[in-house]
Amino acid sequence: MKTRIKEFRAKYDLTQEQLAQKVGVRRETIVFLEAGKYNPSLKLAHDVAKTLKTKIDELFTFEK
Amino acid sequence: MRNIKNKSKSGVAKDKREIVVGFIVAALVLATTVLYVTNMGSINLSEYSTILIIIVLVIGATWVLVDRMRNVKAGLPAKDEMTVRLMHKSGYYAFLASIYIALALMLSSDFLEESNGAGLDAGQIGGGIILLSAIVFMGSYFYLSHKGAAE
Numbered sequence: 001m002k003t004r005i006k007e008f009r010a011k012y013d014l015t016q017e018q019l020a021q022k023v024g025v026r027r028e029t030i031v032f033l034e035a036g037k038y039n040p041s042l043k044l045a046h047d048v049a050k051t052l053k054t055k056i057d058e059l060f061t062f063e064k
Numbered sequence: 065m066r067n068i069k070n071k072s073k074s075g076v077a078k079d080k081r082e083i084v085v086g087f088i089v090a091a092l093v094l095a096t097t098v099l100y101v102t103n104m105g106s107i108n109l110s111e112y113s114t115i116l117i118i119i120v121l122v123i124g125a126t127w128v129l130v131d132r133m134r135n136v137k138a139g140l141p142a143k144d145e146m147t148v149r150l151m152h153k154s155g156y157y158a159f160l161a162s163i164y165i166a167l168a169l170m171l172s173s174d175f176l177e178e179s180n181g182a183g184l185d186a187g188q189i190g191g192g193i194i195l196l197s198a199i200v201f202m203g204s205y206f207y208l209s210h211k212g213a214a215e
């Protein structure tokens with residue numbers, strides 16, 4: 001899984017901690033999401049996309 | 065920029081309460097262990113290993129509690145879906161390990177009985193299963209905390 005969370009985060013000048021606060025998760029969760037080390041639930045993916053004002057499929061890509 | 069979740073005051077208070085209770089329990093376990101050690105006349109090898117395992121578990125639990133406390137202080141939740149998923153996976157591994165640990169301890173007991181005339185009693189086997197499964201749980205949790213849960 002690849003994500004563009006870092007790119008969108010930079011666009012809105014947010015730190016990982018600030019994004020975590022807005023989404024309502026721990027900072028480590030955002031770190032792991034950005035690194036592709038954690039597959040979020042649909043709800044979390046939706047919350048992150050909504051916070052970053054984008055769509056889920058623009059934020060997360062799954063490669064075989 | 066949207067705020068999806070601002071944890072309610074009662075949610076933050078609940079997190080803090082759980083952390084405080086966790087610290088109290090860890091302190092009580094440590095105090096009980098220290099009392100046990102100081103009151104024992106002599107300690108044999110199996111008791112040393114039990115005490116060491118308990119200390120390792122308390123240190124591990126304290127590390128997790130300190131990490132949660134840091135998150136709560138930063139205005140973040142103590143637990144979220146990722147920590148819950150990691151705990152579930154660790155619990156799964158600990159459960160599987162407990163089956164093999166139980167088998168290993170029972171076989172060891174039979175072997176010791178045949179060679180020394182005295183095997184392990186039910187309390188030692190039960191205690192061994194609990195402690196070793198807890199070690200597997202803690203080890204799995206720390207390993208997954210670094211590796212992540214990408215499946």
